[in-house]
Amino acid sequence: NAGVTQTPKFQVLKTGQSMTLQCAQDMNHNSMYWYRQDPGMGLRLIYYSASEGTTDKGEVPNGYNVSRLNKREFSLRLESAAPSQTSVYFCASSEALHRGQGTDTQYFGPGTRLTVL
Amino acid sequence: DAKTTQPPSMDCAEGRAANLPCNHSTISGNEYVYWYRQIHSQGPQYIIHGLKNNETNEMASLIITEDRKSSTLILPHATLRDTAVYYCIVKTPRGSTLGRLYFGRGTQLTVWP
Numbered sequence: 001n002a003g004v005t006q007t008p009k010f011q012v013l014k015t016g017q018s019m020t021l022q023c024a025q026d027m028n029h030n031s032m033y034w035y036r037q038d039p040g041m042g043l044r045l046i047y048y049s050a051s052e053g054t055t056d057k058g059e060v061p062n063g064y065n066v067s068r069l070n071k072r073e074f075s076l077r078l079e080s081a082a083p084s085q086t087s088v089y090f091c092a093s094s095e096a097l098h099r100g101q102g103t104d105t106q107y108f109g110p111g112t113r114l115t116v117l
Numbered sequence: 118d119a120k121t122t123q124p125p126s127m128d129c130a131e132g133r134a135a136n137l138p139c140n141h142s143t144i145s146g147n148e149y150v151y152w153y154r155q156i157h158s159q160g161p162q163y164i165i166h167g168l169k170n171n172e173t174n175e176m177a178s179l180i181i182t183e184d185r186k187s188s189t190l191i192l193p194h195a196t197l198r199d200t201a202v203y204y205c206i207v208k209t210p211r212g213s214t215l216g217r218l219y220f221g222r223g224t225q226l227t228v229w230p
Contacts, residue, residue, distance in 0.1 A: 042221050043218070044220075045218070104149075104208075105163045108160030108161045
Protein backbone atom coordinates (compact mmCIF):
# COMPACT_ATOMS: atom_id res chain seq x y z
CA ASN A 1 0.00 0.00 0.00
CA ALA A 2 1.95 3.00 -1.30
CA GLY A 3 -0.62 5.65 -0.37
CA VAL A 4 -0.29 8.72 -2.61
CA THR A 5 2.48 8.74 -5.18
CA GLN A 6 3.62 11.63 -7.37
CA THR A 7 5.86 11.84 -10.40
CA PRO A 8 8.25 13.35 -11.14
CA LYS A 9 9.96 14.33 -7.87
CA PHE A 10 11.87 17.19 -9.48
CA GLN A 11 11.46 19.09 -12.75
CA VAL A 12 13.05 22.11 -14.38
CA LEU A 13 11.19 23.82 -17.23
CA LYS A 14 11.82 26.81 -19.43
CA THR A 15 9.19 29.53 -19.67
CA GLY A 16 6.50 28.50 -22.14
CA GLN A 17 7.10 24.76 -21.92
CA SER A 18 4.30 22.43 -20.90
CA MET A 19 4.23 19.45 -18.60
CA THR A 20 1.92 17.18 -16.67
CA LEU A 21 2.33 16.24 -13.02
CA GLN A 22 1.01 12.79 -12.22
CA CYS A 23 -0.67 11.65 -9.03
CA ALA A 24 -2.07 8.25 -8.06
CA GLN A 25 -3.57 6.81 -4.89
CA ASP A 26 -4.24 3.20 -3.96
CA MET A 27 -6.59 3.81 -1.01
CA ASN A 28 -9.80 3.71 -3.05
CA HIS A 29 -10.49 7.34 -2.13
CA ASN A 30 -13.17 9.33 -3.90
CA SER A 31 -11.70 12.82 -3.62
CA MET A 32 -8.36 14.13 -4.80
CA TYR A 33 -6.66 17.52 -4.56
CA TRP A 34 -3.77 19.53 -5.96
CA TYR A 35 -2.01 22.13 -3.78
CA ARG A 36 0.99 24.35 -4.29
CA GLN A 37 3.35 25.59 -1.61
CA ASP A 38 5.63 28.57 -2.04
CA PRO A 39 8.59 29.28 0.28
CA GLY A 40 7.47 30.29 3.77
CA MET A 41 3.80 29.89 2.87
CA GLY A 42 1.08 27.46 3.72
CA LEU A 43 -0.54 25.29 1.08
CA ARG A 44 -2.97 26.77 -1.44
CA LEU A 45 -5.54 24.67 -3.25
CA ILE A 46 -5.30 24.70 -7.06
CA TYR A 47 -8.00 22.22 -8.12
CA TYR A 48 -9.88 19.37 -6.58
CA SER A 49 -11.98 16.44 -7.70
CA ALA A 50 -14.79 15.44 -5.37
CA SER A 51 -15.37 12.19 -7.24
CA GLU A 52 -14.43 10.45 -10.45
CA GLY A 53 -15.60 12.50 -13.40
CA THR A 54 -15.81 15.85 -11.59
CA THR A 55 -13.29 18.64 -11.08
CA ASP A 56 -13.56 22.10 -9.52
CA LYS A 57 -11.38 25.16 -9.11
CA GLY A 58 -9.69 25.97 -5.84
CA GLU A 59 -8.06 29.22 -4.70
CA VAL A 60 -5.39 29.56 -7.40
CA PRO A 61 -6.48 27.73 -10.60
CA ASN A 62 -5.16 30.16 -13.22
CA GLY A 63 -2.53 28.65 -15.49
CA TYR A 64 -3.45 25.05 -14.66
CA ASN A 65 -5.72 22.31 -15.92
CA VAL A 66 -6.57 18.98 -14.35
CA SER A 67 -7.85 15.60 -15.42
CA ARG A 68 -9.39 12.95 -13.21
CA LEU A 69 -8.39 10.04 -15.40
CA ASN A 70 -10.07 7.41 -13.21
CA LYS A 71 -10.68 6.88 -9.52
CA ARG A 72 -6.96 6.37 -8.83
CA GLU A 73 -5.34 9.09 -10.90
CA PHE A 74 -5.53 12.89 -10.92
CA SER A 75 -3.13 14.85 -13.13
CA LEU A 76 -2.18 18.53 -13.15
CA ARG A 77 -1.12 20.18 -16.41
CA LEU A 78 0.79 23.40 -16.99
CA GLU A 79 0.14 24.39 -20.60
CA SER A 80 2.63 27.26 -20.76
CA ALA A 81 4.83 27.39 -17.68
CA ALA A 82 5.74 30.73 -16.12
CA PRO A 83 8.36 31.57 -13.47
CA SER A 84 5.50 32.38 -11.06
CA GLN A 85 4.63 28.68 -11.13
CA THR A 86 7.92 27.72 -9.53
CA SER A 87 6.72 25.91 -6.44
CA VAL A 88 6.34 22.59 -4.67
CA TYR A 89 3.20 20.77 -5.76
CA PHE A 90 1.40 18.33 -3.48
CA CYS A 91 -1.34 15.92 -4.38
CA ALA A 92 -3.71 14.60 -1.71
CA SER A 93 -6.67 12.27 -1.46
CA SER A 94 -9.48 11.68 1.00
CA GLU A 95 -12.37 9.29 1.37
CA ALA A 96 -14.94 12.15 1.37
CA LEU A 97 -18.00 10.16 0.45
CA HIS A 98 -21.47 11.56 0.70
CA ARG A 99 -22.48 14.24 3.13
CA GLY A 100 -22.13 13.03 6.69
CA GLN A 101 -20.29 9.85 5.83
CA GLY A 102 -16.70 8.88 5.52
CA THR A 103 -13.76 10.89 6.76
CA ASP A 104 -12.13 14.06 5.52
CA THR A 105 -8.64 13.09 6.57
CA GLN A 106 -6.40 13.95 3.65
CA TYR A 107 -3.33 11.94 2.79
CA PHE A 108 -0.55 13.72 0.95
CA GLY A 109 2.05 12.64 -1.54
CA PRO A 110 5.76 13.51 -1.24
CA GLY A 111 5.55 16.47 -3.62
CA THR A 112 6.99 17.59 -6.95
CA ARG A 113 9.54 20.38 -6.88
CA LEU A 114 9.13 22.45 -10.03
CA THR A 115 11.42 25.23 -11.19
CA VAL A 116 10.49 27.39 -14.18
CA LEU A 117 13.36 29.40 -15.63
CA ASP B 118 -14.57 28.23 7.32
CA ALA B 119 -13.40 29.89 10.55
CA LYS B 120 -10.02 31.59 10.62
CA THR B 121 -7.32 30.33 12.98
CA THR B 122 -4.48 32.08 14.78
CA GLN B 123 -1.29 30.27 15.80
CA PRO B 124 2.03 31.51 17.17
CA PRO B 125 4.67 31.52 14.41
CA SER B 126 7.20 29.50 16.38
CA MET B 127 7.71 27.51 19.57
CA ASP B 128 10.41 25.30 20.97
CA CYS B 129 10.47 22.38 23.35
CA ALA B 130 13.05 20.16 25.03
CA GLU B 131 13.21 16.56 23.89
CA GLY B 132 11.17 14.28 26.14
CA ARG B 133 8.97 17.09 27.41
CA ALA B 134 5.39 17.77 26.39
CA ALA B 135 4.86 20.20 23.54
CA ASN B 136 1.66 22.24 23.81
CA LEU B 137 0.66 24.04 20.64
CA PRO B 138 -2.18 26.56 20.96
CA CYS B 139 -4.69 27.64 18.35
CA ASN B 140 -7.36 30.33 18.52
CA HIS B 141 -10.51 29.96 16.44
CA SER B 142 -12.91 32.44 18.04
CA THR B 143 -15.30 32.51 15.04
CA ILE B 144 -15.80 28.76 14.90
CA SER B 145 -19.36 27.65 14.23
CA GLY B 146 -21.24 24.73 15.67
CA ASN B 147 -20.60 22.19 12.92
CA GLU B 148 -16.94 23.00 12.32
CA TYR B 149 -14.25 20.55 13.33
CA VAL B 150 -10.71 21.34 14.44
CA TYR B 151 -8.04 19.49 12.44
CA TRP B 152 -4.31 19.35 13.04
CA TYR B 153 -1.71 18.50 10.40
CA ARG B 154 2.04 18.80 10.44
CA GLN B 155 4.68 19.14 7.77
CA ILE B 156 8.19 17.93 8.35
CA HIS B 157 10.70 19.79 6.21
CA SER B 158 10.38 19.00 2.48
CA GLN B 159 7.71 16.34 3.03
CA GLY B 160 3.98 16.31 2.38
CA PRO B 161 1.65 17.30 5.24
CA GLN B 162 0.66 14.55 7.65
CA TYR B 163 -2.69 14.24 9.43
CA ILE B 164 -2.42 14.19 13.23
CA ILE B 165 -5.84 14.41 14.84
CA HIS B 166 -9.22 16.12 14.67
CA GLY B 167 -12.18 16.79 17.00
CA LEU B 168 -15.50 18.59 17.34
CA LYS B 169 -15.97 19.41 21.03
CA ASN B 170 -14.73 16.50 23.08
CA ASN B 171 -11.07 15.99 23.82
CA GLU B 172 -9.45 13.43 21.56
CA THR B 173 -6.39 11.23 21.86
CA ASN B 174 -4.62 8.93 19.45
CA GLU B 175 -1.20 7.34 19.20
CA MET B 176 0.37 10.59 18.02
CA ALA B 177 -1.18 13.33 20.14
CA SER B 178 -4.01 14.69 22.27
CA LEU B 179 -6.37 17.48 21.30
CA ILE B 180 -7.91 19.64 24.01
CA ILE B 181 -10.79 21.88 22.92
CA THR B 182 -12.11 24.52 25.34
CA GLU B 183 -15.71 24.34 26.41
CA ASP B 184 -16.66 27.40 24.33
CA ARG B 185 -14.70 25.89 21.40
CA LYS B 186 -12.94 29.16 20.71
CA SER B 187 -9.48 27.69 21.20
CA SER B 188 -7.69 24.37 21.26
CA THR B 189 -4.33 22.88 22.19
CA LEU B 190 -2.45 20.09 20.49
CA ILE B 191 -0.32 18.13 22.94
CA LEU B 192 2.61 15.96 21.95
CA PRO B 193 3.21 14.18 25.27
CA HIS B 194 6.88 13.27 24.83
CA ALA B 195 8.38 15.33 22.03
CA THR B 196 11.25 13.87 20.03
CA LEU B 197 13.62 15.47 17.54
CA ARG B 198 11.52 13.93 14.76
CA ASP B 199 8.56 16.05 15.88
CA THR B 200 10.32 19.18 14.63
CA ALA B 201 7.89 20.43 11.97
CA VAL B 202 5.37 23.10 11.04
CA TYR B 203 2.03 22.39 12.72
CA TYR B 204 -1.19 23.58 11.10
CA CYS B 205 -4.48 24.11 12.91
CA ILE B 206 -7.43 24.07 10.49
CA VAL B 207 -11.09 24.64 11.26
CA LYS B 208 -13.68 23.48 8.76
CA THR B 209 -16.83 21.54 8.15
CA PRO B 210 -16.28 17.99 6.99
CA ARG B 211 -18.80 18.39 4.20
CA GLY B 212 -20.70 21.08 2.40
CA SER B 213 -19.65 23.38 -0.39
CA THR B 214 -15.97 23.17 0.47
CA LEU B 215 -16.24 19.39 0.28
CA GLY B 216 -13.10 18.50 2.13
CA ARG B 217 -10.86 21.35 1.06
CA LEU B 218 -8.28 22.33 3.67
CA TYR B 219 -7.24 25.95 4.11
CA PHE B 220 -3.69 26.08 5.42
CA GLY B 221 -2.32 29.17 7.11
CA ARG B 222 1.32 29.64 8.08
CA GLY B 223 1.18 27.32 11.09
CA THR B 224 3.57 27.05 14.04
CA GLN B 225 7.18 26.02 13.55
CA LEU B 226 7.92 23.66 16.44
CA THR B 227 11.60 23.04 17.12
CA VAL B 228 12.49 20.23 19.51
CA TRP B 229 15.99 20.57 20.92
CA PRO B 230 18.14 17.86 22.54
